[in-house]
Amino acid sequence: MIIGVPKEVKxxxxxxxxxxxxxxxxxxAGHKIILESxxxxxxxxxxxxxxxxxxxxxxxxxxESADMIVKVKEPQQEEFKHFRQNQIIFTYLHLAAVPExxxxxxxxxxxxxxxxxxxxxxxxxxxLEPMSEIAGRLAPQIAARLLQSDFGGPGKxxxxxxxxxxxxxxxxxxxxxxxxxxxxxxxxxARVTIFDINLDRLRSIEYxxxxxxxxxxxxxxxxxxxxxxxxVAIGAVLIPGASAPKVITExxxxxxxxxxxxxDVAIDQGGSVEQIKSTTQSNPTYIKNDVIHCxxxxxxxxxxxxxxxxxxxxxxxxILYLANNGVENLIAKNKPFAKGLxxxxxxxxxxxxxxxxxxxxxxxxxxx
Ligand SMILES: NC(=O)c1ccc[n+]([C@@H]2O[C@H](COP(=O)([O-])OP(=O)(O)OC[C@H]3O[C@@H](n4cnc5c(N)ncnc54)[C@H](O)[C@@H]3O)[C@@H](O)[C@H]2O)c1
Numbered sequence: 001m002i003i004g005v006p007k008e009v010k011x012x013x014x015x016x017x018x019x020x021x022x023x024x025x026x027x028x029a030g031h032k033i034i035l036e037s038x039x040x041x042x043x044x045x046x047x048x049x050x051x052x053x054x055x056x057x058x059x060x061x062x063x064e065s066a067d068m069i070v071k072v073k074e075p076q077q078e079e080f081k082h083f084r085q086n087q088i089i090f091t092y093l094h095l096a097a098v099p100e101x102x103x104x105x106x107x108x109x110x111x112x113x114x115x116x117x118x119x120x121x122x123x124x125x126x127x128l129e130p131m132s133e134i135a136g137r138l139a140p141q142i143a144a145r146l147l148q149s150d151f152g153g154p155g156k157x158x159x160x161x162x163x164x165x166x167x168x169x170x171x172x173x174x175x176x177x178x179x180x181x182x183x184x185x186x187x188x189x190a191r192v193t194i195f196d197i198n199l200d201r202l203r204s205i206e207y208x209x210x211x212x213x214x215x216x217x218x219x220x221x222x223x224x225x226x227x228x229x230x231x232v233a234i235g236a237v238l239i240p241g242a243s244a245p246k247v248i249t250e251x252x253x254x255x256x257x258x259x260x261x262x263x264d265v266a267i268d269q270g271g272s273v274e275q276i277k278s279t280t281q282s283n284p285t286y287i288k289n290d291v292i293h294c295x296x297x298x299x300x301x302x303x304x305x306x307x308x309x310x311x312x313x314x315x316x317x318x319i320l321y322l323a324n325n326g327v328e329n330l331i332a333k334n335k336p337f338a339k340g341l342x343x344x345x346x347x348x349x350x351x352x353x354x355x356x357x358x359x360x361x362x363x364x365x366x367x368x
Contacts, residue, residue: 008073022312036062043305068088069087069091093115105342117340143261166190171234172236182194220249227248232261235276242355
């Protein structure tokens with residue numbers, strides 16, 4: 001297969017989809033790589049580190065030649081013109097949040113495989129996990145900065161000092177993002193409570209982090225109560241493939257303290273906070289109802305070197321499998337991987353996505 005690696009074009013996105021150490025394995029398996037010049041530059045991987053690949057300037061030749069495009073973020077409007085029938089686009093798609101991209105992929109009959117809906121045999125999300133770990137670990141760092149008065153915050157030190165209390169965190173969603181955020185925030189001295197609707201999840205957190213992280217079953221009443229006293233709320237819920245449920249409502253926000261901070265990590269799935277709007281790395285916040293809102297859809301993009309390495313470590317085996325076996329084989333033999341197929345032959349082939357966007361769902365076998 002010819003595998004294309006274009007440079008990312010989303011605002012402030014510096015990650016690259018394949019790091020140089022994965023190239024040899026792909027070439028040894030008989031595949032060819034075509035890389036857009038500069039694709040890895042901002043993540044600390046210059047063209048010269050990519051050995052035995054074809055390097056071209058600009059995206060057009062990459063999209064034109066490749067059987068499979070491997071990216072980081074969902075294709076942007078300026079990339080739609082490159083779409084062509086049966087080309088595989090393998091990347092984070094987050095289609096429930098971008099209906100216009102979904103229609104374009106369907107219209108042009110692109111095979112859209114989303115990292116974030118691929119499952120492992122145990123039902124975990126192995127290609128979302130590394131970015132969730134990073135976004136979760138970065139969230140308290142972002143919070144620490146935004147709580148400072150020189151960044152427009154209330155002038156609070158996350159961990160406090162003896163005699164001055166630490167900040168309170170509410171984390172909604174105790175999965176990979178939530179647990180990593182809680183773990184780092186408590187390490188920095190904050191007081192953290194994780195809310196989730198999955199009692200087993202809460203049980204495992206409680207048994208492991210008893211005393212340092214508090215857990216709560218997420219009900220509207222309890223969450224409202226905690227939010228009135230919190231300094232930082234982190235939205236970290238997920239229903240794979242679907243739009244994020246709006247767990248933090250306008251009514252709850254109205255009761256939060258002035259200059260308290262909401263970081264909605266789930267913004268890439270449409271956001272877990274009512275009326276939330278996307279922000280960017282360079283313009284990370286806005287204030288509404290006296291509360292600071294931060295909703296950056298590509299948080300790991302700011303640690304592009306670590307994030308590219310972690311992403312490529314996780315995707316490498318899947319890229320190799322797909323390139324060696326093709327889509328038909330994937331559908332026949334690898335059901336957990338086939339859950340990544342969001343669009344195929346002009347159909348929406350992910351049930352939760354189809355439901356979220358009110359589109360017709362066709363299963364992958366029929367679509368093929
Ligand atoms: N902004 C970014 O840069 C970035 C990066 C990585 C991941 N994410 C997003 O972060 C979100 C969380 O990802 P994850 O990997 O931690 O998912 P996960 O599946 O590991 O965890 C999600 C948790 O949310 C819980 N949940 C679901 N509905 C809930 C509800 N109504 N109330 C409370 N809890 C609920 C689930 O029980 C689960 O424990 C996803 O939307 C993901 O796409 C964003």
